[in-house]
Amino acid sequence: MSAEPNSAFRYISRKRRTKEDHRFLAGNGRYVADIALPRMLHVALVASPYPAAHILSIDASAALALPGVKAVVTGDELASGTDALASGLDIPKVRRYPLAVGTARYVGEWVAAVVAESRALAEDAAELVEVEYEPLPSVSDPEAALDPSSPPVHADHGSNLLYRRKFVWGPVDEDFAAAEHRIEFRARWNRNATVPIETFGVVASWDPTAQLLDVWASIQMPKFPDQLAKALRLPGNGVRVHFDVDVGGSYGVKRGIKHSVLAGYLARRLGRPVRLIEDRLENMRGGDAHGPDRIFDMAVAFDSSGIIRSLRIRALDDVGAHAGRAPFQLGKPIGAIVGPYRIASVEYEAISVTTNKTPQEAVRGFGQSPTNFALESAVDRVARHLGIDRIELRRRNLIRHDEFPYTIPSGSTYDSGDYHAVLDKALAAGGYEDLVRRRDAAREAGKIAGVGIACCLEPSGGNSAFEPLFNPKNETTTWMDSCSIKVDLYGGIVAMMGTSSSGQGHETLVSTVVGEVLGRDPETIRVVHSDSLSALPSNSPVGSRMAIMLGGAAAGAAKKLKATITAIGAHRLGVAPEAAEYRDGDVMLASDPGRRLTFDQIVEIAHRKFHELPPGLEPGLQSAHVMEVPTGGTLPTADGRVQMYPCYAFEAHVVYLEIDRITGKVAIGRYAVGHDCGTMINPDIVHGMTYGGIAHGIGAALYERFAYDGEGQLLSGSFMDYLIPSSHEVPDITIADHCTPSPLTSFGQKGSGEAGYLGAPAAIAGAVNDALAPLGLSLTELPMTPGVLGDLIAGAG
């Protein structure tokens, strides 16, 4: 698994300890719950017990009578003092506020907020709030929601349909007609999410003299400060979000905009700092952080040789009771809708509906992992249908190394890759031949055993092209990120980023990149998370983008700084900048390296000796770079073709597992993955995210589900029922690295924040189906829990 360090680099791709780990290991992280402000008040929430109900009255008198209780705020009050939260689609009648206004739309929806001197008191008081409800008919199944006669979750909107569009890219009908074979099947991805160990939290404090709201939040959200200000009817510069809060895991979901609007409103109204930290139940039920809940109807057209000609995909997604950005999770996969395969035409019908369930939020991969699961299920089924080996079938369809850049029917161009090589590495790392023998021996011994294979892409670089694609009123074509650098009077380097981090190691990323470009030891470079008033624009660490975008911005800023240092040195040496050479901060004559200025001398000139600066140069030593997404900047075509993300990482998974015949429990005996994300800035970080992504994928495939009963009640609101894999369920994992640099990025890097998760559910589902095949069984629904598998196997007798 050890990558050959790329010898072109001094710091990049090398084994280096991270900048962040030290403080966490000392117990010195600074998470939102660690922030305690003087006179701070605490919030507890009153939640709806009904999936749908009119709120007839709220009686807070008993709660308010408790000493120490400061306020009970309802949705009606909030709706008069704030604007509705932003929605991605053009659906003005689907309004969402932090608290239910008039109607509760899912079990757990916050109906009232209780503010008190302590959280315990607030919880006591919340129990005393009396809410009178009139239950309404509800809907919790996405197909039922699609039926026009279903009760609309938002009555004003008139139906549960939020979005429906059928894209046709290429001659789908002709390709289906001409193909020798066709199969159809349904794949079901049930609700799960990333469920970080830290719940969402926010602290807000209002300064009435400065007219400024200070916010600390465990946030990972693009345009969070802007949306917060807008909903609170404040100017953008009336909100200061502090990005130096350590976020205890997110993987997409930490977008507590409703929590933050609520806390901000309360802080202003009460004139005291307010803290809202979700407890686990508030998080699971009312935190609005569930993930995709999707039904795929797949049709595949292919030839006897195994060449896949065309796909028809109908994806019906249940976003829960409110929209937010969730419908866009049907849009992002358009950028890799054929996976790593040469498939000439595709029809994709994307349908988004509301139901009376907890709202959906962005989850690692933004809809890509469910899509990859459906695609890989299709490939396995084609192989089985034709009796062709699964790996051979993939080899026949994978895009070849010499075909890049490769444009897929939906308009995205894949930058680079060597899929066959990575698949081979994965098979070698997993010991594929041995696994097959082991499986066959296990079967001989009466066990249920299978091997799974999955190939998939990780689109990376986090553009937001799905916004204009799904909402023509939205003309967003940039999703920039930034970095600024300054060198102080004594040569200390500080780099600044404008977003918070949730474990991705951005301080390590920035210091490594800046160190590489400037030839300065990353150890000596300080990286700070600034705040939204002082930061340059950022779109936060979404869409596997930071290695590309923050890394690119840091490289851009460092290159500008390097040019400035070179210019100062050359001027002082009396030569043109082209005649000077920059080396590790010093500047020397290219022809006579003995004639040089040291870094310290140049810093001194920049800070003190204006008379020695080249004409036209600003004093001081600083730079900034705002980076546009590579390949960004264009709107979709009328037929819905667009370059979604710039870079495409590839992974190939190999897994061996056995299923207990009685309990249905799966034991994973071997897991290997071949991974190519171009140049790795820090291999330990990339590997860590990949291991973690696979663990998360194991959860999605086998254990995790936000299950609802027929009445719309959530059945898995705690860690007793929502099962997160532990060190017992996650096996030892082998990673085989491969590096095909991206031609579009500063060092050839691609994204890796979603690695592992994008292919693990598909690979495990493939292995389970391989194991079930001798019993004549198959299953294309996740999660494949012990209960589901045990019943299925028992049913087969």
Next chain:
Amino acid sequence: MSQHEITFTVNGESQSATVAARLTLVDFLRDALRLTGTHAGCEHGVCGACSVLLDGVPVRSCLTLAVQADGSEIVTVEGLAPEPGTLGILQDSFWETHALQCGFCTSGMLIASHALLAANASPTEDEIREAIGGNLCRCTGYKQIVDAIALAAERLRGSNLPAKEAADDER
């Protein structure tokens, strides 16, 4: 709400306090003592983020009441390092293998593995996985944590002290 006087030792320092009967140990440590290195992840005893050593044994401070700590010796993550700014061998091994990402589960992982190494100088991979089996990590997939604990065990053995003392020595 009844109030109780308790006396205890935290990270080697003896203290006393008056606490409400219903106050959990995790809230007491975090809010009253401002030892915020211990985290609350689930508050129902599953995730292990809140683990502390109570008389040498890892306990879930979310399921322990502050009054139960009366007369006992508590060690939190802040007490694992020999002195401020430094790290013990176990912590340093976590850094070396990058056994964390967001850091939220980390103090619990350190507590669980500290207790393991105090009892077992040469744990197998299975024993390591067993020891941290009650601590959930959503970031790492556990691999680099298992590597870190194995590395720490090796280093501690190399430090030529009996395992118990070496592990204790770290704090």
